[in-house]
Each structure stands twice: as structure tokens, then as C-alpha cells.
Amino acid sequence: MIKGIGSWLLQHSDRNADKVALVYKDRRFTYSELNDRVNRLANAFVQLGVEKGDRVNALLLNRNELMEAMFACAKIGAILVPINFRLSVDEVEYIVNDSGGILFLYDERLKAIAEGLRKRVPAVRSYIRVGDEQAGTDVHYEQLLGQASNEEPEYEIGLDDAHMMMYTSGTTGRPKGALLTHGNTQWNAINVIHEFPIDQETITLTVAPLFHIGGMNIFTTPTLYRGGTVVLEDRFNPQGTLDIIEKEKITALFLVPAMWLAIMQFPRIDEYDIRSLTLNISGGAPCPITVIEFFQKRNVPFFEGFGLTETAPVVAVLDSKNSLRKNGSVGKPPIHTEIKIVDPNEKEVPIGEVGELIVKGPNIFVKYWNKPEETERAIKNGWFFTGDLAKQDEEGFLYIVDRMKDMIITGGENVYPIEVEQVLFRHPNIKEVAVLGYPDEKWGESVKAVIALKDAAEPISLICIREFCEGKLASFKIPKQIELVDELPRNATGKVLKTVLRSKETENSII
Structure with a gap:
């Protein structure tokens, strides 16, 4: 039986014990030290009553303890549930109850959430506090490790x-x-290593949140699988990220488009030496071409990717040599993943036509937890139905047109917001933009653009936007309404919350 991913650390600690595996702030952990700490945590979990299949909740910022918890769970067959640290107490409570977690690890900076949760979720057996501060009644993480054995756990995990x-x-x-297996993560790592030049010399910076599949599995787990070094940072800001790139000589970096955009717009970026960056990828949302052009001009190779939580996550990668030539595409699937584009009858559509993207491979998740009907709708005959509208060109490059739910139908014509957004991103005074439909008595729906400006002192009008789009978009795709905002609402992974925009009062709308 091929062993689970917990065996990665044992293998690397045997072969390259003194190689640095993780860096967090001023702490550096070799593979030997990391494996030792993971073993201690795994054995401590067992002492606390964790059994194979049990869920362990973790409300942690990006730090070494979160990766240690993931590998500790892997060694004993438990299931780690990383939780978005930006959620409210009510939202965290829902996840803890839904997952049935029995342990709750939390960052001391988030103790208010833990305190609120403690009164509501009696099923949690133990709360474990992570951080430097050791005051309080909960078990402290480092004390827990200090009292546990570092013996390798003996479990049959496949x-x-x-x-x-x-x-x-x-x-x-x-x-x-979305329930993921050891195989999902390992095959994703194999796919990533096949697509990108990741090796033992790779130093990746993980500042995208680890509770998100992109932060965890784009470069973090593949780099550890390969024996490279992962540098963790718990908060994103452009200057801090550039400082770390220069200090640690980061070679690989995954960010969502909003983060890349913030770095591009940082006024002192040219003061930083970022020549070490040789592997950079944007994912989580469409990346504006202006961002790609900016970094390519600075000889920073830029890739774009597409993936989902349910696919662990990589579905397609656009390599740097095609990133401008095939702008708008997310590339091609990796070697161990298949894709199809199908119509509502699940028949493949011709090249160039839009349909639903479906995906198959060893990276596809098992099921939605406690949701058998949704699982049945999503996975059919081994194919995962993504809910994304897509098309392929004659060369096999994949284009994500939009989410099925976000498509705008105006006067019987389909409008894909991504297409309109990419045009508007080229306007010199548009910092960020989201396109959505709004009710229209005549056309059913019409196109609206919600815009955040680079310079609010120079507002733009609907007439300016329509003139800018002429010749670039068909007339029915050009916005008939705009709204100016200070910034777009986003979730923790950088995705624009269009549901929030749709529900907002449009006091600033210009019609």
C-alpha cells in the first residue's frame, strides 16, 4: 500500500535531515525538526482521544502550527478542517457543528472567537491555544508537544x-x-511538479491563506513533497511581501489577482530586488492582463492557473511563454487530469462553443460532507461538474467564460462578465471592476459595472465608459449602468462578492 502524505516528512528527514522545511517569522524548522514536532502533535492528539476519521478544527493564521496540525492528522488518519480566520463566531460555529470537530486549535489572536464558540458547541472536547502567550486555562500548544512522545505513529494510512x-x-x-483524500493532495502535487520546475532548491512564500485550497496546495504541499522550503507569512501587505521576497530569495510565489495588483501598484516596487522569482502564478479569479504585462516586462515569469477546492485544486495551467499570446486562457490540464466541455445533455460541445466544464482525475474530491444530494449532482460517473462555463480553442487552450450563475442574458444574448471586466481593466483610471446584470424591463437584464477608481479626484461618467468600450465590445455588452465605490467587497481568498454587490443599494449609480 502506498503510504499517505504523512510519510513525506519521514522520508525527507531521513534523506535530508538538516534541510530547512518551514520558515515562520524568526523560526526555522529543518525536516528533522518538523517531523519530530509533527510526531509529538500526532501522539498528543491520540492521547486526547482523536481516532481515525475524527475531525480536528483549526482557526489559525498562516504559521508553522497549521502545517504541523495538517501533517499530524495525516499520520493518524484524522481529518484537518482549516477554518477561515475572518469569519464571525456564527459562521465558525456552523463549520464546527457541520464538521463534527472534536478538537479546536486557535491562534491566541483569535481567542475572542474561541471564547464565543466555547459557550455554543459542547461537542468540542479540547481547545488548544497557539501562540507565544501562555496565560489562560486552555491547553497550550507547545506544552502539549513537550509532554508527548516523538515516536513515529504506527498507523496504516493510504x-x-x-x-x-x-x-x-x-x-x-x-x-x-469538500472532503479531500491523501491521494487528492499527492496527485495534485505530482501534477504541479510536472507543470512547474519545483525541486529541492525551491523556496516558496505562502502568504495566501492556508485555509484556502490555493494557499495550501498550489505551491505549499508540492514544495514539501519535493523537499524544498516553505516560508509562511500570516498577513499580506505589498511592502511586507516584497521585503520577504528580497530577504529569503523567494523563487516561487502564488497570489490571487488582488494581491498581484496591490504589489504592482506599490509605489516603491522598483526599489526591491525580485530577480530570484522564477515561478509565479495567479489563481482564484481572472488576472487582469495589465498585471501580467507589468511583471513580464520586469522579466518575472508569470503563469496563470485555474482550479477549485473540489479538484485539490489544479485543473489547468497557462505557462509564462503563452501568458500574453493566449491572454484570457487558463491554459491546459496537467498530465493526470482530464477535462470536457458539455451541453445541458452532458454531450461534448464543438471546439469554440461554450458549455459546462467537467473534470476527471485522481485529484477529484470524495464528497460534500453531510450533503449526499449535492454530491450526487456534482459527481457523475467520476466526472466533477464544476458549474463553470468554458470553451476550448483549436490548440486545446481552455477559457473560463464565467460561472453559470453569473452569466448575463440581455435581449436573448449571453454576456460573460469576465470578458467585459478585462476590457475595463485597461482603462487608465480603473483600479478594480466587477460586472453583473441588473433587471431591465425591456431586455430582461442589462450590464452594470461596479468600479473602484485609482484616482477618485478624477471621476468617470457612464458616457466615458461607453466611449472607452466602443470598438472593443459589442454594443449589448457595453455597460448601461455604472456604480462608483471605494473598493469591491471580497472574501478572504480575494474573490469579489457579487452577491453583496447585487444586494446593495445603488445610491452611487449613474444611469
Whole structure:
């Protein structure tokens, strides 16, 4: 039996014990030290009553303890449930109850959430506090490790066993727990290594949140699988990120488009030496071409990718040499993943036509936790039905047109917001933009653009926007309404919350 991902650390600690595996702030952990700490945590979990299949909740910022908890769960067959640290007490309570977690690890900076939760969720057996401060009544993480054995846990864990449950973003309705296996994570790592030049010399910075599949599985777990180094940072800001890139000589970086945009717009970026960056990818949402052009001009290779929580996550990668030539595409699927584009009858559509993207491979999740009907709708004959509208060109490059729910139908014509957004991003005074439909008595729906400006002192009008779009978009795709805002509402992974925009009062609308 091929062992689960907990075996990665043992293998690397045997072969390259003194190689640095994790860096967090001023703490550096070799593979030997990391494996030792993970073993201690795994054995401590067992002493606290955790058994194979039990869920362990973790409300932690990006720090070494979160990765240690993930691998500790992997070694004993438990399931880690990383939770978005930006959620409210009510939202965290829902995830803890839904997952049935019996342990709750929390960052001391988030103790108010833990205190609120303690009164509501009696099923949690133990609360474990993570951080430097050791005051309080809960078990302290480092004390727990100090009292536990560092012996290698002896459990039969294979690739088909579950090891992590990621809750989807929940931009509409309640989030769903996508159950991922050891095999999902390992095959994703193999796919990533096949697509990108990751090796033992790779130093990746993980500042995208680890509770999100992109932060956890784009470069973090593949780099550890390969024996490289992961630098963790718990808060994103452009200057701090640039400081770390220069100091640690980061070679690989995954960010969502909003983060790349913030770095691009940082006024002192040219003062930083970022020549070490050789592997950079944007994912989580469409990346404006202006961002790609900016970094390409600075000889920073730029990739774009597409993935989902349910696919662990990589579905397609657009390599740097095609990032401008095939702008708008997310590339091609990796070697161990299949894709199809199908019509409502689940028949493949011709090249160039739009349909629903479906995905198959060893990276596809097992199920939605406690949601058998939604699982049945999502997975059919091994194919995952993504809910994304897509098309392929003659060269096989994949284009995500939009989410099925976001498509605008105006006068019988389909409008895909991404297409309009990419045009508007080129306007010199538009910092960020989201396009959505609004009710129209004549056309059913019409196109609206919600815009945040670079310079609010120079407002733009609807007439300016329409003139800018002429010749670039068909007339029915050009916005008939705009709204100016200070910034777009986003979830913790950088995705624009269009449900919030749709529900807002449009006091600033210009018609």
C-alpha cells in the first residue's frame, strides 16, 4: 500500500535531515525538526482521544502550527478542517457543528472567537491555544508537544483515506465541506511538479491563506513533497511581501489577482530586488492582463492557473511563454487530469462553443460532507461538474467564460462578465471592476459595472465608459449602468462578492 502524505516528512528527514522545511517569522524548522514536532502533535492528539476519521478544527493564521496540525492528522488518519480566520463566531460555529470537530486549535489572536464558540458547541472536547502567550486555562500548544512522545505513529494510512476538509468560499448560501483524500493532495502535487520546475532548491512564500485550497496546495504541499522550503507569512501587505521576497530569495510565489495588483501598484516596487522569482502564478479569479504585462516586462515569469477546492485544486495551467499570446486562457490540464466541455445533455460541445466544464482525475474530491444530494449532482460517473462555463480553442487552450450563475442574458444574448471586466481593466483610471446584470424591463437584464477608481479626484461618467468600450465590445455588452465605490467587497481568498454587490443599494449609480 502506498503510504499517505504523512510519510513525506519521514522520508525527507531521513534523506535530508538538516534541510530547512518551514520558515515562520524568526523560526526555522529543518525536516528533522518538523517531523519530530509533527510526531509529538500526532501522539498528543491520540492521547486526547482523536481516532481515525475524527475531525480536528483549526482557526489559525498562516504559521508553522497549521502545517504541523495538517501533517499530524495525516499520520493518524484524522481529518484537518482549516477554518477561515475572518469569519464571525456564527459562521465558525456552523463549520464546527457541520464538521463534527472534536478538537479546536486557535491562534491566541483569535481567542475572542474561541471564547464565543466555547459557550455554543459542547461537542468540542479540547481547545488548544497557539501562540507565544501562555496565560489562560486552555491547553497550550507547545506544552502539549513537550509532554508527548516523538515516536513515529504506527498507523496504516493510504491514499484513499481522507486527510483534510476544505470549506468552499460560501459566496452564496452556506459553505460546503469538500472532503479531500491523501491521494487528492499527492496527485495534485505530482501534477504541479510536472507543470512547474519545483525541486529541492525551491523556496516558496505562502502568504495566501492556508485555509484556502490555493494557499495550501498550489505551491505549499508540492514544495514539501519535493523537499524544498516553505516560508509562511500570516498577513499580506505589498511592502511586507516584497521585503520577504528580497530577504529569503523567494523563487516561487502564488497570489490571487488582488494581491498581484496591490504589489504592482506599490509605489516603491522598483526599489526591491525580485530577480530570484522564477515561478509565479495567479489563481482564484481572472488576472487582469495589465498585471501580467507589468511583471513580464520586469522579466518575472508569470503563469496563470485555474482550479477549485473540489479538484485539490489544479485543473489547468497557462505557462509564462503563452501568458500574453493566449491572454484570457487558463491554459491546459496537467498530465493526470482530464477535462470536457458539455451541453445541458452532458454531450461534448464543438471546439469554440461554450458549455459546462467537467473534470476527471485522481485529484477529484470524495464528497460534500453531510450533503449526499449535492454530491450526487456534482459527481457523475467520476466526472466533477464544476458549474463553470468554458470553451476550448483549436490548440486545446481552455477559457473560463464565467460561472453559470453569473452569466448575463440581455435581449436573448449571453454576456460573460469576465470578458467585459478585462476590457475595463485597461482603462487608465480603473483600479478594480466587477460586472453583473441588473433587471431591465425591456431586455430582461442589462450590464452594470461596479468600479473602484485609482484616482477618485478624477471621476468617470457612464458616457466615458461607453466611449472607452466602443470598438472593443459589442454594443449589448457595453455597460448601461455604472456604480462608483471605494473598493469591491471580497472574501478572504480575494474573490469579489457579487452577491453583496447585487444586494446593495445603488445610491452611487449613474444611469
